[in-house]
Amino acid sequence: MECGINDKIKIVWICHFSDEKLQEKLPIWRKTPSFAAWIRNTLEGFINDDMFEIHVISPHQYLKRDVSFEEDGIFYHFFSIGVPFINRSWPAFFNIDLLSNYFLNKKKILKLISEIGPKLINLQGAENSYYSSVILKLYKKYPVLVTIQGFVSLEVFSKKDAIILDRIKVEEQVLKCCNFFGGDVDSKLIISNIKNDEFGFFEYLYPLGSGIKKYNNRNTLKVYDILFWGRVCKDKGAEDFIKLVANLKITLPNIKANIIGGASGNYFDELKNLAIKLDCLENINFNGFILETNELYLEVLKCKILILPTYNDRLPTVLREAMYLKLPIVSYRTGSIPGINHCQEVILLTDQGNLTELQSQTELLLNNQELFNQFSEKAFEFGVKEFGVEYNCQKMKDAYKTILNIN
Numbered sequence: 001m002e003c004g005i006n007d008k009i010k011i012v013w014i015c016h017f018s019d020e021k022l023q024e025k026l027p028i029w030r031k032t033p034s035f036a037a038w039i040r041n042t043l044e045g046f047i048n049d050d051m052f053e054i055h056v057i058s059p060h061q062y063l064k065r066d067v068s069f070e071e072d073g074i075f076y077h078f079f080s081i082g083v084p085f086i087n088r089s090w091p092a093f094f095n096i097d098l099l100s101n102y103f104l105n106k107k108k109i110l111k112l113i114s115e116i117g118p119k120l121i122n123l124q125g126a127e128n129s130y131y132s133s134v135i136l137k138l139y140k141k142y143p144v145l146v147t148i149q150g151f152v153s154l155e156v157f158s159k160k161d162a163i164i165l166d167r168i169k170v171e172e173q174v175l176k177c178c179n180f181f182g183g184d185v186d187s188k189l190i191i192s193n194i195k196n197d198e199f200g201f202f203e204y205l206y207p208l209g210s211g212i213k214k215y216n217n218r219n220t221l222k223v224y225d226i227l228f229w230g231r232v233c234k235d236k237g238a239e240d241f242i243k244l245v246a247n248l249k250i251t252l253p254n255i256k257a258n259i260i261g262g263a264s265g266n267y268f269d270e271l272k273n274l275a276i277k278l279d280c281l282e283n284i285n286f287n288g289f290i291l292e293t294n295e296l297y298l299e300v301l302k303c304k305i306l307i308l309p310t311y312n313d314r315l316p317t318v319l320r321e322a323m324y325l326k327l328p329i330v331s332y333r334t335g336s337i338p339g340i341n342h343c344q345e346v347i348l349l350t351d352q353g354n355l356t357e358l359q360s361q362t363e364l365l366l367n368n369q370e371l372f373n374q375f376s377e378k379a380f381e382f383g384v385k386e387f388g389v390e391y392n393c394q395k396m397k398d399a400y401k402t403i404l405n406i407n
């Protein structure tokens with residue numbers, strides 16, 4: 001197979017992602033929801049790069065066959081996973097991948113890496129064991145940079161099944177064996193509690209794609225006062241958000257809230273039952289997961305304030321996107337979120353679980369238009385400076401150069 005241009009430094013990204021644009025190019029028999037948009041956004045900064053040639057190795061469901069192609073100087077290698085012929089995830093009761101320690105996935109990744117011959121491997125996320133576990137066979141042969149997406153060991157689960165336990169185990173193994181990491185400052189502290197030896201850490205963030213810029217000057221009619229946006233679950237604060245709506249309703253009877261994001265199992269029903277119990281169901285719009293990006297951003301723009309009552313996050317993508325869309329933000333002090341206010345107060349922060357403080361900060365923005373406008377502009381200015389593609393991708397490239405000892 002043709003594996004690239006000889007005079008460029010080959011970097012392999014091991015990751016997973018999918019979107020509509022990608023699926024138009026893949027031989028798939030069934031579409032999947034988009035996910036991990038930060039991978040596509042970051043790749044923007046490596047299009048036709050003069051020094052680095054990126055090879056993306058990624059598993060994908062519903063592939064008819066494994067496929068490789070090049071686009072804008074970036075080489076993509078997608079391989080099928082799961083049940084043969086239909087290529088979807090194995091059922092939980094008979095998970096061959098888990099039982100075989102992801103033997104087939106590792107075999108395909110190792111073969112591709114051997115053919116590509118990279119100088120460095122950039123693992124995007126240690127927490128997804130179905131592809132990250134291959135690093136345990138690679139870290140002694142290649143320099144490995146682990147870009148932190150999150151920590152599954154810090155997530156809250158009602159029940160830890162075999163897959164979750166395996167993810168936690170592999171995540172810890174990868175973090176312990178690798179020596180180079182990239183991500184937000186708070187992630188460095190977490191890694192230092194896992195590793196006993198010294199390690200190299202490079203501060204950079206997954207950037208926002210250029211496509212979001214066209215939305216930040218839209219004068220969209222505000223339909224909702226507050227927004228919950230992201231994975232709808234307990235540790236992201238979904239129940240705290242419902243309680244916030246109920247508390248706000250006491251002084252603002254017509255308060256309107258919007259929930260955007262997917263939930264597992266019957267969790268939406270649980271939230272609706274909580275809203276009924278707290279007499280605020282009619283104040284909440286349960287939007288669910290919005291697949292199409294344009295529809296998603298237009299729905300977000302209908303909201304005034306993003307509420308982030310999250311208990312476990314690094315620096316959430318939705319926070320960064322909201323700042324680009326000029327939404328003021330009220331958030332719990334979680335992960336690296338407080339670092340946004342390092343130089344000046346850009347977002348309003350409250351202690352985790354402090355609903356009284358969450359309510360007062362939200363009311364402050366809702367009842368003071370001048371303050372609302374100030375925090376809207378502050379958020380946007382900070383987002384443009386800190387979350388851009390060129391700024392963060394240059395930091396990633398500098399990390400590659402440092403690891404490879406390139407001047």
